[in-house]
Amino acid sequence: MNAIEISGLQKSYSVGFFRKTEKVALKDLSLEVHEGEIFGYLGPNGAGKTTTLKLLMGLMFPTRGWAKILGKDIDDPLVRASVGFLPEQPYFYDYLTAAELLEYYAQLSGVPAKERGARARKMLERVGLAGSENTQLRKFSKGMLQRAGIAQAIVHDPKILFLDEPMSGLDPIGRREVRDLIQELHDEGKTIFFSTHILSDAETLCDRVAVLNKGELRGIGVVADLLADSGNKVEVVWQGSAATAAVCALNAECHTTGEIARAIVAKTMLDAAIDAIRRAKGNLISVTPVQTTLEEYFLKRIEQGATAGGNAKADSAVLEVKT
C-alpha cells in the first residue's frame, strides 16, 4: 500500500480585495509516496510546497482532486492519528512549558494517560531539549521552537511524518542533528515526506524526490536516477598532446595543461575518444563519470518549465543552496 497517494490535486487562492482573481498555487498534482521512504518535496519559495502540505493535513480544501494517506481519504480525521505534522516556522502556545505542550498534543492524539508524561520527556530529550522541559515556550529561540515542533510531530509515534522545511531556522549543528533524526525515524520504519528549498539536505537524505515549481510537478524519481539521467557524460584525462585534436573533434570540451589534457565527452563517444588517444600513442590516465548535483538537475528542470511557460522571470528560479 502507498503511504500517500495524491491525484489531480489542485488549489487556487482568490486574491485581490475589490476584483477577485484566482491564483493557481497548485496545478494538477499527482504522485505516490511509498511506505517507509524518505520523500523530498523540492521547490523554490512560492512553488506550492506549503499549500500541498496544508491540503494533505485538511487545513485547506482542494479546488479539485483528492488524496489518500495510508489508504484513507484525507478528510477522514481518524487518518491523522497516525500522522505527525511540523508546520513551516512553527509557533506554539507560549504560555505552556515544553512538557505541557507535548502532553497536550499527546492527549489530542489519543496517547494513553499513563504514557504521556514519559513520552513527552523522551521526545524532548530526543530533539535535544532535555533540560528545557519546564521552560515556557515564550522563552524559546527560533531553533528551539523548531525542535519542539519536531518533538510534537513524533510524540504520538506516528507512521507518517510531514515536515515543512524542517531544517530552516537551525544552525549547521542543528541541521545536522535534524538530518540524523530524520534518518533514525526512517530506520524505525516511518515514512517521511519533507519539503525543502535547500538541496543538499534532500540529496543526502532522500530515497526519492519530486521537484515542484510554480505549482507544477517538474520531475520525480530516485535521486541517483535523476542525477545519472541528466549526467551521462564522462571526463577523460590523458597524457600526450597529439591526441587532442582528434578527441576534441568528438564534440567535447577540451582543456590542456602542458602535457596533460582533459576532455568531457558524452558517454556514447567514450570508445571513440579512447581509440583516438591510443592511435596517437597517448597515455590514458583516468575516465570518470561526471557527477551532476541535484542542484544542477533542479535548476535545469526549473529553467525548462520557465521557458515552456513563456516569459521566464529569472529571479523566481533562484534557489538558496547551502552546504
Place this chain on the structure above:
Amino acid sequence: MLARIGHIAYNTYREAVRDRVLYNLVFFALLLVGSTPLFGQISIGLERIVLVNLGLTSISIFGTVIAIFIGIGLVSKEIERKTLYTVLSRPVRRWEFLLGKYFGLAGTLAVNTFFMAIGFFAALLYLNHAFGRSDGQLLVAIYFIVLQFLIITAITLLFSSFSSPLLSALFAFALFFIGNFADDLRGLAGILKGTQHWLVMGLSYLVPNFGAMNVISQVAHEQAVSGALVLQNSIYALFYATAALSAAIMIFERRNLK
C-alpha cells in the same frame, strides 16, 4: 471525542488564567465590588440596594468584557499564530475544537463569577452582619448573569469564526447593548408600520433578550423572581447558545486556513 473537547477546554482555561490581563480585570472587579459598602454609607438606608445594584452590575459587565476580549481571540489568534495547524492535523474535528474553546471560556467565566460572587457576598455580610431570606434571590440573579455569559461567549465565537478580532468585538458589544433593550425594540416595532414594523420586530427577536435576564434591580428591591422566568431563561439561553455555536461550526468547518 468528549476527552478531546475536555482537553481543549482545559487548555483554553489554562491560557486565560495564565494571562495577566485577566487578573487585572478580576482585580478591578473585586475592588469595585468590595468598595460598594463605601457607596452604601453615603446613601443611608439604601445600603443594600446600592450594594446589590453595583455589585451585580459589575460582575455582569466585567464578565462580559472578559467574555468578549478573550472570545474574539479564541479562534483568530490560533489561526494567526498557526497554533491551530498542529491541533487540526491531529484526530481532532473542527467542531470539537470549537466546542472545546467554547467550554474553556465558559468555564473560565464560571470560575471568575464564582470568585466575584464570593467577594460580593462577603461585602454583603460586612454590611448586614447576616444573610436574610431574600438573599437567596441574589443567587438567581447571578445565575442569570452566567446565562448571559454563555450566550455572549457563543455569539463572540460565532463572529470570531469569520471576521477580524476588532470587528468581532464591535459586533459583540453592539449585540450585548441592543440585547439589553430587546423589549424596547418590541415596543418600538408596535408603533411602526409596514416593512419597518417587521424589520424591527425581526431584529428584536434575533438579538439575545438580555433584558429578561436582568433581574438586578428587582432583587435589589427584594422582589422574588418567578420560577417560570428561571425556566424560560434557562431554555432560552440553551437554545440561543446552541444556535450561535451551530452557526459558528458551520462556518468554521468550511473555512480554508490560509
